[in-house]
Protein backbone atom coordinates (compact mmCIF):
# COMPACT_ATOMS: atom_id res chain seq x y z
CA UNK A 1 0.00 0.00 0.00
CA UNK A 2 1.21 3.50 -0.70
CA UNK A 3 -0.19 6.99 -0.09
CA UNK A 4 0.55 9.98 -2.28
CA UNK A 5 1.06 13.47 -0.92
CA UNK A 6 -2.63 14.27 -1.35
CA UNK A 7 -3.48 11.40 0.94
CA UNK A 8 -4.85 9.18 -1.83
CA UNK A 9 -4.30 5.51 -1.09
CA UNK A 10 -2.92 3.44 -3.94
CA UNK A 11 -3.38 -0.32 -3.55
CA UNK A 12 -1.53 -3.10 -5.28
CA UNK A 13 0.76 -0.83 -7.26
CA UNK A 14 4.30 -1.50 -8.40
CA UNK A 15 6.22 1.75 -8.77
CA UNK A 16 8.59 1.75 -11.68
CA UNK A 17 10.23 4.96 -12.82
CA UNK A 18 7.53 7.30 -11.53
CA UNK A 19 8.42 10.92 -12.11
CA UNK A 20 9.10 12.64 -8.84
CA UNK A 21 9.32 9.41 -6.88
CA UNK A 22 9.78 9.24 -3.92
CA UNK A 23 8.79 12.87 -3.11
CA UNK A 24 5.27 12.42 -4.47
CA UNK A 25 4.71 8.98 -3.03
CA UNK A 26 5.14 7.88 0.52
CA UNK A 27 5.28 4.18 1.35
CA UNK A 28 4.41 3.79 5.05
CA UNK A 29 6.90 1.05 5.87
CA UNK A 30 9.64 2.55 3.72
CA UNK A 31 9.95 -0.58 1.60
CA UNK A 32 11.49 0.08 -1.80
CA UNK A 33 11.50 3.82 -1.07
CA UNK A 34 13.46 5.55 -3.77
CA UNK A 35 14.21 2.27 -5.55
CA UNK A 36 13.50 1.90 -9.25
CA UNK A 37 13.64 -1.57 -10.71
CA UNK A 38 13.38 -2.63 -14.34
CA UNK A 39 12.10 -6.17 -14.91
CA UNK A 40 12.57 -7.62 -18.41
CA UNK A 41 9.32 -9.05 -19.80
CA UNK A 42 7.78 -9.99 -23.14
CA UNK A 43 4.37 -8.74 -22.09
CA UNK A 44 3.11 -6.85 -19.08
CA UNK A 45 -0.45 -7.69 -18.02
CA UNK A 46 -2.17 -5.15 -15.81
CA UNK A 47 -3.83 -7.11 -13.00
CA UNK A 48 -5.79 -4.23 -11.50
CA UNK A 49 -9.54 -3.97 -11.96
CA UNK A 50 -12.55 -6.20 -11.87
CA UNK A 51 -12.99 -7.01 -15.53
CA UNK A 52 -10.89 -9.10 -17.83
CA UNK A 53 -9.01 -6.93 -20.31
CA UNK A 54 -9.65 -8.95 -23.44
CA UNK A 55 -7.41 -6.97 -25.76
CA UNK A 56 -4.44 -9.30 -25.34
CA UNK A 57 -6.66 -12.32 -26.01
CA UNK A 58 -8.23 -10.64 -29.02
CA UNK A 59 -4.79 -9.83 -30.42
CA UNK A 60 -3.88 -13.49 -30.10
CA UNK A 61 -7.13 -14.65 -31.70
CA UNK A 62 -8.42 -16.32 -28.52
CA UNK A 63 -12.15 -17.00 -28.57
CA UNK A 64 -14.04 -15.14 -25.82
CA UNK A 65 -17.50 -15.89 -24.42
CA UNK A 66 -20.24 -13.28 -24.21
CA UNK A 67 -18.89 -12.05 -20.88
CA UNK A 68 -15.46 -11.47 -22.40
CA UNK A 69 -13.86 -14.48 -20.74
CA UNK A 70 -11.59 -16.81 -22.71
CA UNK A 71 -13.26 -20.06 -23.71
CA UNK A 72 -11.15 -22.91 -22.32
CA UNK A 73 -11.14 -26.71 -22.45
CA UNK A 74 -10.84 -29.16 -19.53
CA UNK A 75 -7.12 -28.34 -19.27
CA UNK A 76 -7.91 -24.60 -19.33
CA UNK A 77 -6.28 -24.24 -22.73
CA UNK A 78 -7.87 -21.51 -24.82
CA UNK A 79 -8.97 -21.86 -28.44
CA UNK A 80 -5.37 -21.07 -29.44
CA UNK A 81 -3.12 -24.11 -29.14
CA UNK A 82 -0.60 -23.70 -26.34
CA UNK A 83 -2.23 -20.62 -24.77
CA UNK A 84 -3.67 -21.25 -21.30
CA UNK A 85 -5.78 -18.89 -19.20
CA UNK A 86 -5.74 -19.13 -15.42
CA UNK A 87 -7.00 -17.26 -12.38
CA UNK A 88 -8.53 -13.80 -12.76
CA UNK A 89 -7.54 -13.63 -16.42
CA UNK A 90 -9.83 -16.59 -17.02
CA UNK A 91 -12.61 -16.08 -14.48
CA UNK A 92 -12.64 -12.39 -13.69
CA UNK A 93 -12.40 -11.62 -9.96
CA UNK A 94 -11.76 -14.90 -8.14
CA UNK A 95 -9.91 -16.28 -5.16
CA UNK A 96 -6.25 -17.13 -4.78
CA UNK A 97 -7.27 -20.75 -4.23
CA UNK A 98 -9.01 -20.85 -7.61
CA UNK A 99 -5.96 -19.29 -9.25
CA UNK A 100 -3.73 -21.96 -7.72
CA UNK A 101 -6.11 -24.70 -8.88
CA UNK A 102 -6.07 -23.31 -12.43
CA UNK A 103 -2.30 -23.00 -12.44
CA UNK A 104 -1.83 -26.56 -11.26
CA UNK A 105 -4.20 -27.83 -13.97
CA UNK A 106 -2.37 -25.87 -16.67
CA UNK A 107 1.05 -26.95 -15.40
CA UNK A 108 0.00 -30.63 -15.45
CA UNK A 109 -1.35 -30.28 -19.01
CA UNK A 110 1.73 -28.41 -20.29
CA UNK A 111 4.20 -30.78 -18.66
CA UNK A 112 2.08 -33.85 -19.43
CA UNK A 113 2.17 -35.11 -15.87
CA UNK A 114 -0.34 -36.70 -13.55
CA UNK A 115 -0.20 -35.73 -9.88
CA UNK A 116 -1.28 -39.26 -9.07
CA UNK A 117 1.47 -40.89 -11.15
CA UNK A 118 3.62 -41.92 -8.21
CA UNK A 119 0.83 -42.54 -5.70
CA UNK A 120 1.16 -46.31 -5.95
CA UNK A 121 4.96 -46.12 -5.62
CA UNK A 122 4.61 -44.15 -2.41
CA UNK A 123 2.83 -46.95 -0.65
CA UNK A 124 5.05 -49.11 1.50
CA UNK A 125 4.97 -52.66 0.23
CA UNK A 126 4.26 -53.95 3.71
CA UNK A 127 1.30 -51.68 4.55
CA UNK A 128 -0.96 -54.75 4.82
CA UNK A 129 1.37 -56.16 7.43
CA UNK A 130 0.97 -53.06 9.58
CA UNK A 131 -2.80 -53.00 9.20
CA UNK A 132 -2.90 -56.65 10.30
CA UNK A 133 -0.93 -55.78 13.44
CA UNK A 134 -3.35 -53.11 14.60
CA UNK A 135 -4.61 -53.93 18.03
CA UNK A 136 -1.91 -56.51 18.60
CA UNK A 137 -0.18 -55.98 21.94
CA UNK A 138 2.69 -58.33 22.61
CA UNK A 139 3.68 -58.92 26.22
CA UNK A 140 7.05 -60.21 24.99
CA UNK A 141 9.52 -57.35 25.04
CA UNK A 142 12.06 -59.45 23.17
CA UNK A 143 9.84 -59.04 20.12
CA UNK A 144 10.95 -55.42 19.93
CA UNK A 145 11.04 -53.58 17.70
CA UNK A 146 9.69 -55.15 14.52
CA UNK A 147 6.76 -57.19 15.80
CA UNK A 148 5.57 -54.53 18.23
CA UNK A 149 5.95 -51.53 15.95
CA UNK A 150 2.61 -50.47 14.51
CA UNK A 151 4.32 -48.55 11.69
CA UNK A 152 2.49 -45.26 12.23
CA UNK A 153 4.53 -43.65 9.49
CA UNK A 154 3.17 -46.21 7.00
CA UNK A 155 -0.42 -46.68 8.11
CA UNK A 156 -1.70 -44.55 10.96
CA UNK A 157 -5.50 -44.17 11.08
CA UNK A 158 -5.13 -43.88 14.86
CA UNK A 159 -7.70 -41.09 14.91
CA UNK A 160 -10.21 -43.51 13.36
CA UNK A 161 -9.36 -46.25 15.87
CA UNK A 162 -9.58 -44.12 19.02
CA UNK A 163 -12.75 -42.17 18.31
CA UNK A 164 -15.51 -43.41 20.62
CA UNK A 165 -18.12 -42.10 18.20
CA UNK A 166 -16.62 -43.41 14.95
CA UNK A 167 -16.49 -39.81 13.73
CA UNK A 168 -13.18 -40.33 11.92
CA UNK A 169 -13.53 -42.87 9.15
CA UNK A 170 -10.94 -44.48 6.92
CA UNK A 171 -12.36 -44.78 3.42
CA UNK A 172 -11.20 -46.35 0.20
CA UNK A 173 -11.08 -43.87 -2.66
CA UNK A 174 -10.95 -45.42 -6.15
CA UNK A 175 -7.69 -44.49 -7.85
CA UNK A 176 -5.89 -43.68 -4.62
CA UNK A 177 -3.44 -46.17 -3.22
CA UNK A 178 -3.89 -45.31 0.44
CA UNK A 179 -7.12 -45.07 2.39
CA UNK A 180 -8.14 -41.54 3.30
CA UNK A 181 -9.43 -40.48 6.72
CA UNK A 182 -12.42 -38.15 6.71
CA UNK A 183 -14.09 -36.57 9.69
CA UNK A 184 -17.87 -36.78 10.12
CA UNK A 185 -19.05 -33.62 11.80
CA UNK A 186 -22.42 -34.74 13.10
CA UNK A 187 -20.97 -37.77 14.93
CA UNK A 188 -18.31 -35.80 16.83
CA UNK A 189 -18.80 -34.46 20.32
CA UNK A 190 -15.38 -32.79 20.34
CA UNK A 191 -13.99 -34.91 23.15
CA UNK A 192 -10.48 -34.29 21.82
CA UNK A 193 -9.43 -37.94 22.07
CA UNK A 194 -8.16 -38.10 18.50
CA UNK A 195 -6.03 -35.03 19.08
CA UNK A 196 -4.46 -36.65 22.14
CA UNK A 197 -3.62 -39.86 20.29
CA UNK A 198 -2.45 -38.40 16.98
CA UNK A 199 1.29 -39.07 16.73
CA UNK A 200 1.68 -35.83 14.83
CA UNK A 201 0.71 -32.34 15.95
CA UNK A 202 -2.76 -32.65 14.45
CA UNK A 203 -6.27 -32.25 15.76
CA UNK A 204 -8.03 -34.61 13.34
CA UNK A 205 -11.51 -33.47 14.39
CA UNK A 206 -10.59 -30.01 13.20
CA UNK A 207 -8.03 -30.70 10.50
CA UNK A 208 -9.46 -33.63 8.56
CA UNK A 209 -11.61 -32.96 5.50
CA UNK A 210 -15.07 -33.04 7.02
CA UNK A 211 -18.43 -34.36 5.92
CA UNK A 212 -21.24 -32.10 7.14
CA UNK A 213 -24.87 -33.16 7.43
CA UNK A 214 -26.08 -29.86 5.96
CA UNK A 215 -25.07 -26.40 4.81
CA UNK A 216 -26.25 -25.08 8.19
CA UNK A 217 -23.87 -27.42 10.03
CA UNK A 218 -21.09 -26.35 7.69
CA UNK A 219 -21.76 -22.70 8.48
CA UNK A 220 -21.49 -23.60 12.14
CA UNK A 221 -17.92 -24.90 11.75
CA UNK A 222 -14.63 -23.63 10.40
CA UNK A 223 -13.46 -27.06 9.18
CA UNK A 224 -12.65 -27.52 5.53
CA UNK A 225 -15.06 -30.09 4.13
CA UNK A 226 -18.26 -30.59 2.22
CA UNK A 227 -22.02 -30.92 2.49
CA UNK A 228 -23.81 -33.01 -0.11
CA UNK A 229 -26.67 -30.99 -1.57
CA UNK A 230 -27.85 -33.58 -4.09
CA UNK A 231 -26.37 -37.11 -4.06
CA UNK A 232 -27.91 -37.89 -7.46
CA UNK A 233 -26.21 -35.02 -9.28
CA UNK A 234 -23.24 -34.95 -6.87
CA UNK A 235 -23.74 -31.24 -6.21
CA UNK A 236 -22.04 -30.13 -3.02
CA UNK A 237 -20.97 -27.12 -1.04
CA UNK A 238 -17.25 -27.30 -0.39
CA UNK A 239 -15.11 -25.29 1.98
CA UNK A 240 -11.43 -25.43 1.05
CA UNK A 241 -8.80 -23.25 2.70
CA UNK A 242 -11.69 -21.36 4.26
CA UNK A 243 -13.36 -20.51 0.93
CA UNK A 244 -16.85 -21.90 0.26
CA UNK A 245 -17.88 -22.73 -3.28
CA UNK A 246 -20.30 -24.89 -5.22
CA UNK A 247 -18.95 -28.10 -6.65
CA UNK A 248 -20.16 -30.87 -8.90
CA UNK A 249 -18.01 -33.74 -7.73
CA UNK A 250 -18.33 -35.89 -10.85
CA UNK A 251 -17.53 -33.05 -13.25
CA UNK A 252 -13.92 -33.24 -14.45
CA UNK A 253 -14.17 -29.56 -15.39
CA UNK A 254 -15.07 -28.53 -11.86
CA UNK A 255 -12.55 -26.19 -10.27
CA UNK A 256 -12.09 -28.51 -7.29
CA UNK A 257 -8.97 -30.59 -7.71
CA UNK A 258 -9.32 -34.19 -8.77
CA UNK A 259 -8.25 -35.87 -5.53
CA UNK A 260 -10.96 -34.13 -3.52
CA UNK A 261 -13.59 -34.72 -6.19
CA UNK A 262 -12.75 -38.42 -6.11
CA UNK A 263 -12.97 -38.49 -2.34
CA UNK A 264 -16.39 -36.82 -2.36
CA UNK A 265 -17.62 -39.20 -5.09
CA UNK A 266 -16.39 -42.16 -3.02
CA UNK A 267 -18.41 -40.96 -0.02
CA UNK A 268 -21.54 -40.47 -2.15
CA UNK A 269 -21.19 -43.74 -4.08
CA UNK A 270 -19.70 -46.16 -1.55
CA UNK A 271 -20.45 -44.68 1.89
CA UNK A 272 -23.89 -43.23 1.24
CA UNK A 273 -25.03 -44.34 4.72
CA UNK A 274 -22.98 -41.39 6.02
CA UNK A 275 -25.03 -38.83 4.11
CA UNK A 276 -27.92 -37.42 6.10
CA UNK A 277 -31.20 -37.25 4.20
Ligand code: SF4
Pocket residue numbers: 162163164165166167168187188189190191192193194195204205
Ligand atom coordinates in the same frame (compact mmCIF):
# COMPACT_ATOMS: atom_id res chain seq x y z
S1 SF4 B 1 -12.94 -35.18 19.05
FE1 SF4 B 1 -14.58 -36.04 17.78
S2 SF4 B 1 -13.52 -37.18 16.21
FE2 SF4 B 1 -12.03 -36.83 17.85
S3 SF4 B 1 -12.20 -38.66 19.15
FE3 SF4 B 1 -13.60 -37.13 20.00
S4 SF4 B 1 -15.59 -37.57 19.05
FE4 SF4 B 1 -14.02 -38.62 17.85
Ligand code: SF4
Pocket residue numbers: 156157158159160181194197198199200202204
Ligand atom coordinates in the same frame (compact mmCIF):
# COMPACT_ATOMS: atom_id res chain seq x y z
S1 SF4 C 1 -4.59 -37.31 11.73
FE1 SF4 C 1 -3.09 -38.09 13.17
S2 SF4 C 1 -4.04 -39.92 14.05
FE2 SF4 C 1 -5.19 -39.42 12.18
S3 SF4 C 1 -4.25 -40.64 10.54
FE3 SF4 C 1 -3.24 -38.64 10.55
S4 SF4 C 1 -1.44 -38.88 11.84
FE4 SF4 C 1 -2.82 -40.60 12.31
